[in-house]
Amino acid sequence: MTAAPVLALRGVSKRFGAVQALTDVELEIHAGEVVALVGDNGAGKSTLVKTIAGVHPIDDGVIEWEGAPVSITKPHDAQNLGIATVYQDLALCDNIDVVGNLFLGRELRRRGVLDEVEMERRARELLTTLSIRIPSVRIPIASLSGGQRQTVAIARSMLGEPQLVILDEPTAALGVEQTAQVLDLVERLRERGHAVILISHNMADVKAVADRVAVLRLGRNNGVFKVAETSQEEIISAITGATDNAVTRRAARTGEARK
Amino acid sequence: MSTEHLADSNPEAPADAIPAVDPRLLVREEGFSGYLQEFLRKMKAGDLGSLPVVIGLVIICSIFQGLNSNFLSAENLNNIAVTMVATGMMAVGIIFVLLLGEIDLSVGSVSGVSGAIVAVLSVTHGMNEWLAVLIAIASGAAIGAIHGFFFARIGAPAFAVTLSGLLFWSGFMLQILGDQGTINIDSDGLVGKLTTYYFSDVAAAYGLAAVAVGAYFVGSFFDSRRRQAAGVPSRPIVEVALRTGVLAVFAFGAAAIFNQYKGLPLAVLLFLVALVGTDFLLRRTGFGRKVFALGGSVEASRRAGISVTGIRITVFAIAGTFAAIGGLFWASKIAAANQSAGAGDLLMNVIAAAVIGGTSLFGGRGRTWNALLGVMVITSIQYGLALEGIATPIQYMITGAVLLATVVIDSVTRKTQKTAGRA
Ligand SMILES: Nc1ncnc2c1ncn2[C@@H]1O[C@H](COP(=O)(O)OP(=O)(O)OP(=O)(O)O)[C@@H](O)[C@H]1O
Numbered sequence: 001m002t003a004a005p006v007l008a009l010r011g012v013s014k015r016f017g018a019v020q021a022l023t024d025v026e027l028e029i030h031a032g033e034v035v036a037l038v039g040d041n042g043a044g045k046s047t048l049v050k051t052i053a054g055v056h057p058i059d060d061g062v063i064e065w066e067g068a069p070v071s072i073t074k075p076h077d078a079q080n081l082g083i084a085t086v087y088q089d090l091a092l093c094d095n096i097d098v099v100g101n102l103f104l105g106r107e108l109r110r111r112g113v114l115d116e117v118e119m120e121r122r123a124r125e126l127l128t129t130l131s132i133r134i135p136s137v138r139i140p141i142a143s144l145s146g147g148q149r150q151t152v153a154i155a156r157s158m159l160g161e162p163q164l165v166i167l168d169e170p171t172a173a174l175g176v177e178q179t180a181q182v183l184d185l186v187e188r189l190r191e192r193g194h195a196v197i198l199i200s201h202n203m204a205d206v207k208a209v210a211d212r213v214a215v216l217r218l219g220r221n222n223g224v225f226k227v228a229e230t231s232q233e234e235i236i237s238a239i240t241g242a243t244d245n246a247v248t249r250r251a252a253r254t255g256e257a258r259k
Numbered sequence: 260m261s262t263e264h265l266a267d268s269n270p271e272a273p274a275d276a277i278p279a280v281d282p283r284l285l286v287r288e289e290g291f292s293g294y295l296q297e298f299l300r301k302m303k304a305g306d307l308g309s310l311p312v313v314i315g316l317v318i319i320c321s322i323f324q325g326l327n328s329n330f331l332s333a334e335n336l337n338n339i340a341v342t343m344v345a346t347g348m349m350a351v352g353i354i355f356v357l358l359l360g361e362i363d364l365s366v367g368s369v370s371g372v373s374g375a376i377v378a379v380l381s382v383t384h385g386m387n388e389w390l391a392v393l394i395a396i397a398s399g400a401a402i403g404a405i406h407g408f409f410f411a412r413i414g415a416p417a418f419a420v421t422l423s424g425l426l427f428w429s430g431f432m433l434q435i436l437g438d439q440g441t442i443n444i445d446s447d448g449l450v451g452k453l454t455t456y457y458f459s460d461v462a463a464a465y466g467l468a469a470v471a472v473g474a475y476f477v478g479s480f481f482d483s484r485r486r487q488a489a490g491v492p493s494r495p496i497v498e499v500a501l502r503t504g505v506l507a508v509f510a511f512g513a514a515a516i517f518n519q520y521k522g523l524p525l526a527v528l529l530f531l532v533a534l535v536g537t538d539f540l541l542r543r544t545g546f547g548r549k550v551f552a553l554g555g556s557v558e559a560s561r562r563a564g565i566s567v568t569g570i571r572i573t574v575f576a577i578a579g580t581f582a583a584i585g586g587l588f589w590a591s592k593i594a595a596a597n598q599s600a601g602a603g604d605l606l607m608n609v610i611a612a613a614v615i616g617g618t619s620l621f622g623g624r625g626r627t628w629n630a631l632l633g634v635m636v637i638t639s640i641q642y643g644l645a646l647e648g649i650a651t652p653i654q655y656m657i658t659g660a661v662l663l664a665t666v667v668i669d670s671v672t673r674k675t676q677k678t679a680g681r682a
């Protein structure tokens with residue numbers, strides 16, 4: 001990992017009116033690496049994702065792409081760099097069918113006209129490869145279950161050649177098998193040399209696939225840990241900001257109860 | 260990365276082991292009973308399509324025919340077809356705006372401005388009529404773009420911007436018409452011919468019907484073939500033939516009616532061209548896809564890299580353009596530009612035509628072909644009531660009630676579709 005990181009955030013800050021959502025956040029991510037981003041509700045994880053994806057331009061700080069500073073002010077900037085994002089709220093259009101959503105914003109054209117046949121073929125191929133089961137690729141997103149929508153959103157980020165894939169709680173609505181598939185997918189992305197930022201509240205998932213864990217707390221960095229060398233308790237205390245917290249108290253209580 | 264590579268590195272999931280189709284998906288059975296079942300299922304899901312309108316149209320026509328046997332005469336049907344084009348063109352434009360989930364209340368006034376511009380430039384100032392028409396249409400586009408700018412760029416609600424436009428542009432029209440108030444238009448000129456010219460050769464109407472049916476069949480046939488070649492679901496050839504057959508019945512039926520009177524009206528031809536063109540734009544191009552996306556979710560569209568402001572301004576410019584075109588047909592029909600152009604129930608009729616045809620007021624659902632069905636309903640009602648000698652106040656009340664009824668249908672459909680997971 002001597003090469004320049006694919007993406008580096010240097011002192012990034014973001015304000016929403018009176019809320020200082022991010023303060024001087026630092027983050028580095030290299031090719032072939034999975035970085036988990038964890039933190040409590042409202043810690044600023046999704047906000048960080050959106051600044052990288054160009055949804056909310058940053059107020060202060062620098063974003064570096066492969067060592068060079070870049071300005072990401074709109075979603076297109078991020079897409080052009082090769083950043084693909086699965087948002088927590090999915091960002092799908094309910095009235096458009098699965099194929100249309102997968103290719104939204106980068107439709108395939110044939111002689112200037114939408115190439116529905118080719119898009120449908122590739123969509124089916126992609127969904128099959130990702131073992132995604134949905135009733136049909138020609139039904140509107142509105143008729144899919146929450147988990148199915150999530151898999152469609154994930155599939156969308158796999159189209160094209162993303163160098164960095166950001167997954168904001170991708171497994172939140174998924175069943176056991178689908179979660180395992182997404183984690184498999186994350187590992188495959190890493191094997192193929194892509195960088196992945198994975199946001200999750202599930203420590204087991206994080207420990208299973210991530211190389212490093214970056215903790216955000218109240219919009220600030222609160223430590224970066226190598227997964228292999230860190231215990232779950234250490235990460236949790238970094239998330240909650242104290243050794244004495246709800247999780248440890250509960251663990252102690254259930255421990256006593258068992259005795 | 261390409262999907263193939265993902266497949267390579269995942270040996271447990273060979274590409275063809277898991278079908279992308281869920282076994283629970285209700286697949287249509289073969290044959291006629293399959294069609295019937297799917298049809299009933301769609302009805303239950305609130306996926307009514309054009310059916311309520313077609314039934315409504317049949318009922319309306321039967322009632323008026325019962326009251327006055329002249330209603331279904333070739334001449335009357337022909338007059339309806341020509342008259343409806345002005346409102347229909349405006350409805351095409353407003354459908355673009357409705358697809359965004361917005362509204363344009365200024366189309367009536369803008370149509371009046373367009374008629375006035377042509378009249379003043381060509382009649383009062385003696386300008387070449389083609390040039391005057393071009394200027395009028397361009398003015399409509401510019402006016403629409405101005406509305407779009409205030410909505411998309413400044414962030415003012417579209418209904419408020421276009422409501423201001425409604426008053427502003429009708430004032431503007433009165434201003435340029437000047438003291439005389441009415442400017443007569445040469446009925447042999449370009450604008451005059453819009454609604455008075457007929458292709459009297461019977462071959463014209465039948466030829467157009469044949470071309471339309473043929474083009475539809477060839478298009479669907481090759482689409483089906485390409486889909487088969489690509490291994491994605493395609494329409495069976497029987498279904499393509501069946502659909503072509505239905506289209507042929509309507510196309511040649513309409514052609515026969517036109518030929519019984521004076522032949523194919525130029526206005527109807529131009530309206531059909533506008534419908535085919537805008538339908539293509541909305542359903543086959545990237546621009547159209549973006550319009551639908553914005554109607555579904557503005558935030559999702561923005562994150563997909565769609566230029567929300569640009570699309571919105573363009574859509575309002577399109578609405579303005581079609582309002583101007585509608586204004587030309589209006590001026591042509593009354594052979595004048597006058598102070599009452601664009602006023603009265605015109606705006607209501609335009610919105611009603613779009614909504615009756617099946618365009619949702621909630622955005623993201625509709626086609627420009629909806630304008631054809633909707634405007635047929637609205638114009639038939641007007642003509643039927645006029646034949647019966649029913650006065651304007653009652654006409655207004657009936658049109659208002661019809662619009663309310665369709666809005667109710669739209670809202671109920673949306674609810675059923677929600678529970679059936681289709682909206
Ligand atoms: N568009 C916005 N406008 C104003 N404040 C916002 C906006 N988006 C986020 N915030 C604020 O920023 C803070 C961080 O929110 P964010 O969504 O990034 O949290 P998160 O870490 O993703 O939480 P969760 O785990 O619940 O998804 C919160 O206090 C939130 O209220």
Ligand SMILES: [Mg+2]
Nearest residue numbers: 045046047088
């Ligand atoms: Mg979040």
